[in-house]
Amino acid sequence: MRRYLPIVVALVAVAGLFIYVELSKKSTSELIEGLSRPKNCSKPPQFFDNPKVARSVVIDLSQQRFKGIAFIHGQDSLYSKQWGQYGHFGTYTLSDSGDIYLAPMPFISIKENTFDLQKNLYKLDSKSAKLSVFMHFDSVEPARSNPFGIISVLFDCQDRSLWVSAIDKSSYSTQAGRVMHVDLESREVIDQIDGFDAFTITLADTDHGRVLLAGSAYEPSLYAIPIDSADQKPIKLFDLLDSNKRIRKIKIIDRDKLLLQVVDFSYSLVAMSSDRYREEYVASYSGSGSWHIGLY
């Protein structure tokens, strides 16, 4: 019997290894179980209190009629030339005090200051309606071979912080983007996830803690980053079938259900920004790591 002991031990060891791998797989699917929208704390800017501005306002970053940011209410629009001085914006987030934080975007032509503008995060003040540079990132380095810099921003209601992503320095063969966690008060980067190009980010609650959902700029894929965990490695949830598409906007519309806005993107300049160049998909999580993706 004793002569078989090493074989039994070896078999147990191999079985243990398989169980470990299987558990790792399970933990990946568990990561997003109970996916739901976190409590929203965003408030409209205080300058909306002007009686001339209707209650229903659309934030316009389409760069079609206005450079920078504009607000459309009914047939009217609210725009200040000062809001166009920093070029074009790609995404925004609203804070709990009505401030709007904006991420830049290069558009059609490169001008002398285009690269510099991509190194900043911008803030439209809730009270004064003044647009200013909120943070400048020296480490962000747009270039001819990748004109993009700061690309996405998200306000975190839980600790009044910002999540900011940058995709500069990435090349055809290397993904070098960063997701930065920024303290709103000190304006300092308190944490950073390296080597991942997040084209868009949104926060989600799950049964096992909070995750940052991120659409990759590098692949047609959605990732989840377990931000409460010590290992904040992005984990792929699924690929879109069309390899040319990138997820540009993620909205949690129901438990385990996401609305995804996708666009063509290849790290060259963006020429088309209107809705007709975007497609919308609904992604539903059906458990065990399985997703169903369909047109919205």
Next chain:
Amino acid sequence: MALFIVIVGSIAALIYSLSLDNSSDKHLSEVSLKEQIILPQYPPKSYAKIDIVQEYLQDLKELYESNRTVLPLRSDELDAYAKIAQEVILKDEQFLADTRVDGAIMHNDMMSIRAALIGSLSSKDALLCDDTECYEATKYNFATDTTTKAIVDVDNREVLSVSRYPSSKPDISLRLKRIAQAITLNAPEIEREVGAIKSKDISMANVKGSLVGSICEKSSHLCVAPTITDHHKQRALWAIIDLTDLKLVAAKWAGVGKSSTPACISERVLQNRHIMQEYCKKETTLRRGSWSLRYRLTLSDGLEVRDVSFNGTSMVKSAKIVDWHVSYKQLSSQLLDEQTEAYIGSRRVEFVEVDDGYLFGYNDAMGCPMFSTSVVLAFNSPQVRDLLDERGERVGFYLVQDFRNPKWPLACNYRYENRFLFYDDGRFATVGVNIGRGCGESALYRPIFRIDLASSGETLHRLSDSAILHTEQTIRDLPDYKTPYQVKSDSTTYSISLLRSDNKINSTTHITTFKESEGDIDLLTLGSCCDLDNDGVEQFIDTDEPIEDMVIWHVPRIKSSGEESKEQCWADTQLGSSGNFEVQEWPCSVGIELIMVDSR
């Protein structure tokens, strides 16, 4: 024994865990693998010569001539009931309702007629089909990218229901499957790859009505991916065949069992990868006849040729088109609202006030399709083709690169070609071709050509007044002079001719002395789209600076027209005789030619 189990088990566990790994690292490792991508090198009409394609096109022609609209399935794809179903369905008005537009016939093929499965029947049809033989008939409208399905009660020769699915593709007919395979096997690009393989077979996954559009660049086209497997080397060649245009669009080699579904590959993805690897990351050397040169795709200055020499004599260090300025005119400045930006289509534009209104537009940079500052992107790879004269005789060769906005020829999408012409007699020309379509029916285009001559110590001799120009300056080209200048150096004399498809002269020439930062490396957007008094090159000109090493900048102006029968620099989509929507092109071209008249 125990050690063996541990080793084998560990390897198995490792392989298993790697197969589960969803991290971005996996993507990176895949990207870094060298891919073998094949892009088409021959015009699509060459496929029409293949017997099975020829027969198909002839059947379509006869169909349209007999004023019928749907190409029926042939009897080898139908059982006895399906033949009855086809007879019934091709007389049904509702089924045929979407086969014409303004009386013109659109390309429609029957794709399948099969016994209806319970899962494909509505509860009402299911009830009716309970006691009778029901068949499901499927057709595809190539022009509108719409699938139509009908349930036919064969016993009673009655159509029970008709449903249409826009932007949806069906499983293709056996005939189209054979056509796709024939195009694959007869494409010279594929033949070169697989011709010598003895142990090979061809297979093809059917097209499912998918949500992802098409694997072709044109998402409304019906495309399939036949696979040729090389059993000996354990690899497979995936081809993408466009069944709407009946042509090969791309192909790639992959390991057997890798990239195992057509959804993993698409025309654009393969094109972009191939262009990036072969033309954006490295230069290509070309030697043909007496010519020798290198070429590369730039980040925003289009296709660039470098170190061009003829019969061993260096001629040009660099030639390229760095930008296309596009401007549109709006009369009456009353419309100008200084508070808001102007826009047209979905593109924001800048504008400049002029006496009787204002000009608005933008600067289009051409270049690499990924990781670049271009907005009009390289489409397919650079091609080398024979240069023919008016009589069709070969007089040299040319190098051409196509640049497109992805949605061309939709409004506000652009398409340009960079051509470099190498004549057997030593002439060299750089030509910009504009194929529209732009945002409005009348646009003013200003391509900016940059030619850095290989000689040094050059002077420009203006033939109109015999002036010798040896400092940096701007010259307005005179309409009566199609060959207005000679460039002379100690070693060579070149005549410079201005080329235009409309035979008018409306251009400016700038001469500067070589500086690396002034365009030898990629230039960002140069100047304003709409300041017609300034091409953007002026910033490099110091009129006191003598020219030691001449760079010639040529900026022609050419107007587009979308007006009927006066089309120029324009493209439009129309229903063609094939029954498909076809792009009609009215290209215009401008350029500059160097003729060596003396070499010492």
